[in-house]
Amino acid sequence: MTPAYVHGYDPRENERLQDQAGTLVELLHGDTQYPAGSRVLEAGCGVGAQTVTLAQRSPGAHFTSVDISAASVAEARRRLQAAGLHNVAVQQGDIFHLPFEAASFDHVFVCFVLEHLAQPARALALLKRLLKPGGTLTVIEGDHGSTCFHPASAAAQAAVQCQVTLQQRAGGNALIGRQLYPLLVQAGFDSVRVLPRMVYVDGSRPQLVDGFTRKTFTAMIEGVRGAAVAAGLSSAQAFDAGVRDLHRTAEPDGVFCYTFFKGVAHQGAPR
Amino acid sequence: MTPAYVHGYDPRENERLQDQAGTLVELLHGDTQYPAGSRVLEAGCGVGAQTVTLAQRSPGAHFTSVDISAASVAEARRRLQAAGLHNVAVQQGDIFHLPFEAASFDHVFVCFVLEHLAQPARALALLKRLLKPGGTLTVIEGDHGSTCFHPASAAAQAAVQCQVTLQQRAGGNALIGRQLYPLLVQAGFDSVRVLPRMVYVDGSRPQLVDGFTRKTFTAMIEGVRGAAVAAGLSSAQAFDAGVRDLHRTAEPDGVFCYTFFKGVAHQGAPR
Numbered sequence: 001m002t003p004a005y006v007h008g009y010d011p012r013e014n015e016r017l018q019d020q021a022g023t024l025v026e027l028l029h030g031d032t033q034y035p036a037g038s039r040v041l042e043a044g045c046g047v048g049a050q051t052v053t054l055a056q057r058s059p060g061a062h063f064t065s066v067d068i069s070a071a072s073v074a075e076a077r078r079r080l081q082a083a084g085l086h087n088v089a090v091q092q093g094d095i096f097h098l099p100f101e102a103a104s105f106d107h108v109f110v111c112f113v114l115e116h117l118a119q120p121a122r123a124l125a126l127l128k129r130l131l132k133p134g135g136t137l138t139v140i141e142g143d144h145g146s147t148c149f150h151p152a153s154a155a156a157q158a159a160v161q162c163q164v165t166l167q168q169r170a171g172g173n174a175l176i177g178r179q180l181y182p183l184l185v186q187a188g189f190d191s192v193r194v195l196p197r198m199v200y201v202d203g204s205r206p207q208l209v210d211g212f213t214r215k216t217f218t219a220m221i222e223g224v225r226g227a228a229v230a231a232g233l234s235s236a237q238a239f240d241a242g243v244r245d246l247h248r249t250a251e252p253d254g255v256f257c258y259t260f261f262k263g264v265a266h267q268g269a270p271r
Numbered sequence: 272m273t274p275a276y277v278h279g280y281d282p283r284e285n286e287r288l289q290d291q292a293g294t295l296v297e298l299l300h301g302d303t304q305y306p307a308g309s310r311v312l313e314a315g316c317g318v319g320a321q322t323v324t325l326a327q328r329s330p331g332a333h334f335t336s337v338d339i340s341a342a343s344v345a346e347a348r349r350r351l352q353a354a355g356l357h358n359v360a361v362q363q364g365d366i367f368h369l370p371f372e373a374a375s376f377d378h379v380f381v382c383f384v385l386e387h388l389a390q391p392a393r394a395l396a397l398l399k400r401l402l403k404p405g406g407t408l409t410v411i412e413g414d415h416g417s418t419c420f421h422p423a424s425a426a427a428q429a430a431v432q433c434q435v436t437l438q439q440r441a442g443g444n445a446l447i448g449r450q451l452y453p454l455l456v457q458a459g460f461d462s463v464r465v466l467p468r469m470v471y472v473d474g475s476r477p478q479l480v481d482g483f484t485r486k487t488f489t490a491m492i493e494g495v496r497g498a499a500v501a502a503g504l505s506s507a508q509a510f511d512a513g514v515r516d517l518h519r520t521a522e523p524d525g526v527f528c529y530t531f532f533k534g535v536a537h538q539g540a541p542r
Contacts, residue, residue, distance in 0.1 A: 203452065204465075253452075
């Protein structure tokens with residue numbers, strides 16, 4: 001996996017993830033709360049963008065947040081400290097070789113991680129082992145193929161496709177959101193329930209126009225311009241035209257839709 | 272407009288619309304209710320698939336349901352009678368030349384109609400004239416560009432695109448759902464609010480697998496096979512491969528997503 005396509009490694013990317021987390025907190029995490037005393041593993045915490053939200057919403061739960069990148073772990077610790085949160089232990093670790101015994105956790109949380117893995121089903125099966133009977137795994141992933149915008153634009157779609165192709169070449173899958181249900185079933189989970197969370201943005205929602213259409217989605221696509229051109233997936237001119245058309249959807253008469261998928265699955269019968 | 276692409280003209284199409292209405296009633300209409308005594312215009316009622324639901328949910332409201340097709344009007348009357356509903360007057364009429372005075376109605380309802388019109392904004396402006404000050408217009412439309420399924424399939428996407436192209440050639444727009452917000456604003460409505468209604472179907476929802484993925488969406492695409500092949504948009508073989516791949520998404524490990532858009536807008540300030 002090329003570091004360029006792992007989120008959270010540069011300041012601009014960090015800013016984007018923060019914008020995303022800030023704008024989408026309610027939509028994505030509003031219904032995730034863990035009981036006091038429960039032990040929760042966050043697998044792939046990155047720079048802690050979701051960790052702060054998780055820990056604030058479940059102040060009595062004890063979180064263990066793991067990321068493969070030492071730099072991300074350091075940044076996540078800094079953020080948790082800045083937020084005055086003391087219910088999270090952050091440590092470096094590989095999701096495929098976690099140093100925990102079977103049935104160590106009541107719950108597992110995975111957000112924007114499977115999209116980067118060549119073996120997402122294997123990761124889920126390994127995480128399932130770490131759950132106590134009746135425990136839950138919550139997973140949230142986007143799906144770039146769910147984008148739907150007005151005015152429609154073939155150039156914009158081609159620019160989005162560059163990101164999909166680059167992520168695929170890096171061993172990931174930017175279209176993984178729609179696959180959560182079969183992946184969770186395949187990994188052996190019970191009572192799998194997946195619900196889509198669509199971000200719908202039109203001129204009546206200026207906060208989302210700025211926070212999501214511009215600063216989250218379009219910024220992410222703009223971020224792969226260099227890589228897309230270098231890989232020969234697009235000319236600079238064609239890519240820039242696509243990005244212009246994405247910005248066009250943020251005008252007062254534009255519309256932008258993107259769907260995240262959130263799954264909750266159980267290890268054995270639900271408690 | 273070619274009658275072949277106007278819904279509701281043949282028995283199989285009628286069955287499809289009934290399946291659609293039966294499966295999606297809560298999702299699409301669960302939040303539409305009109306007060307007792309209010310006068311409601313349903314513009315483009317077709318064979319009455321939505322009319323029965325509307326009239327049942329607002330038993331004290333007085334509906335006037337209009338359709339351009341005499342055959343559809345007759346079928347809608349038959350259905351209302353069979354359902355024992357007496358709060359609907361059905362009459363034949365053209366949405367662009369309705370025989371009503373300005374400010375005749377408290378509310379207007381439009382469902383799966385704008386997608387067939389070459390001038391949807393003009394239709395909305397004309398309907399707005401018929402509303403009393405403070406009255407609402409509710410509009411529901413699909414958007415075939417919102418489809419998102421697993422396993423992904425270029426052949427299936429191409430078959431869907433045939434339907435989009437045929438509808439466009441007939442003067443309509445199968446991608447109109449995403450445009451409701453700008454269309455309503457352009458027509459001069461106030462307090463425009465659009466909310467997407469995604470139908471998400473996976474193996475845990477067998478009723479939707481059968482009622483929506485198979486009998487609504489895939490059946491609709493299958494229905495244009497002859498026209499698509501005759502128009503040279505696809506070979507029969509390629510089209511059939513696409514339809515097979517759509518059916519594949521209805522297998523236990525498949526996923527299918529489609530988004531309807533529902534808008535509610537006001538004539539002047541909301542009451």
